[in-house]
Amino acid sequence: MWAIAAFFLLYQADFTSEGMKALDEGKYESAAQAFTKAIAADAKDYFAHFNLAMAYTLLHKDTEASAEYRKTLELKPGLYEAELNGGIVLLRQQNPAEALPLFEDAARQKPQEFRPRYYLAESQLQTGDYAKAEESYKLAIGLDAKSSGAQLGMARALVQEGKVADAEVYFRKAAELEPKYREYLLQLAGLYEKGGQTAEAIAIYREFPENGAAQARLGELLLEERKFEDAVPRLEEAYGKDPSPGNRSALAAAYVFTRKLDKALPLLEQCVAAAPADYDTRMMYARALRDKRQFPAAARQFYEATKLKPGEPKGWTELGDMLYMAGDLPQALGAFEQAAKFGENSAGNWFLRAIILDKLRQVKPAKEAYEHFLALSQGKNPDQEFQARQRARILQRELDKR
Secondary structure: OOOHHHHHHHHHHHHHHHHHHHHHHHOOOHHHHHHHHHHHOOOOHHHHHHHHOOOOOOOOOOHHHHHHHHHHHHHHOOHHHHHHHHHHHHOOOOOOHHHHHHHHHHHOOOOOOOHHHHHHHHHHHHHOOOHHHHHHHHHHHHHHHOOOHHHHHHHHHHHHHHOHHHHHHHHHHHHHHHHHHHHHHHHHHHHHHHHHHHHHHHHOOOOOOOOOOOOOOOHHHHHHHHOOHHHHHHHHHHHOOOOHHHHHHHHHHHHHOOOHHHHHHHHHHHHHHHOOOOOHHHHHHHHHHHHHOOOHHHHHHHHHHHOOOOOOOOHHHHHHHHHOOOOOOOHHHHHHHHHHHHHOOOHHHHHHHHHHHHHOOOOOHHHHHHHHHHHHHHOOOHHHHHHHHHHHHHHHHHHOOO
């Protein structure tokens, strides 16, 4: 009996030695096979279970590894290495809740070790306990300030707590330590935008001159901030790298706002062709044509805009302006009347209708329109009021003679 027991112990030791040698040599499949045989010889050998778990971990067989780490901890509760490695595998499996107690105990056992504290923070972050994650990341950074992962994790925890400004220093430190994390600054810029901190977002986007998307967004923000001249070169560069519809539209707008209409018009023509149902772009194109005094072409574009939004009085008003400038008085009058129908009851609308009716020799309607204008204007447009009073008196005399 004793001879047989000794034989099995020797047999088991050979499998364990064989497995350890295979692990050292990077032969993980062979190691797994050896430790499996060792476990078959003694199912309660926690050391064999742990090393089999290690082999599976290195083979990225996470399901099998997790099972072996659990068995190890069942046989040897509180084994630090099994808690740490088992927790890491669980995080790889997107299971932070199960990993959390393992890291808590590992960090308790070795409070001055960086790894258990860092992974504890990671699991707390992933389970939504942001305040505790912040605390754990702070301790981890205290143990290893050169850990880019801990710096980034701290930033992410602070963001989740709404402390965006506090997070910036950690985002920047992470990027300093690990260049690939620099892209997270763009996420920070987006967060600043959402918080209405446009100046901070602009400052970050300026740090990415090589990034076409960042430059495009920078240009758009500069447009919103009415920094048009500053926006143009950013948007030109972005459009040169990526002539997408969005970049083309933004650059066209920048050209319009900086009065570079010769550059804006061909881009706007392309924008309208690509998105014929885009009301705002159509109106921008029409106004650019108007400002270049291409009145018939502008009128056509305003007319197309009114078809897109027939209930929008602004389109009818600007169409009426262009038709008037083009000398098409009856059509201009119709456009101004449509604007009035949809709510444009301004003094300016009535004044232009009065002038057109006057020119068309519709005496009574013209006189009434002048009077309506005067009732609305109330001293706000003195020159036009003077003209309206003079014409109203003349038209009244004409009516009196009939």
